[in-house]
Amino acid sequence: RTYSVQAKVVSVALLFDSKGCHGERVEILDDSVDFCSLRFLTGEDVNDRVMSVLVPPGVRAQLFRECGATDKVDGPDIDNRANPSSVCNDVPLKLSHIKLIRS
Secondary structure: OOOOOOOOOOOOEEEEOOOOOOOOEEEEOOOEEEOOOOEOOOOOEOOOOOOEEEEOOOEEEEEEOOOOOOOOOOOOEEEOOOOOOOEEEEOOOOOOEEEEEEO
């Protein structure tokens, strides 16, 4: 017998509580995520504490200030779709939502 195997490559964006993509982190797998209720492993709220984002290759990350927002980008718009490696971006505080767009 032969079996068909299909693998789905999942791009993971990482949110960090320090500049330069260091410190506590949380992984974002879904296409659109509110982090109003997410917590770092330390138990600290993710909301309003994200200071940097690691965006994988082939992904565009849009960040928003309001939970549930996906229409008007009012935070950083990081397009890494043409880059073959991950990119770290420092971001301003007070962000609450991330939307990932895969190429």
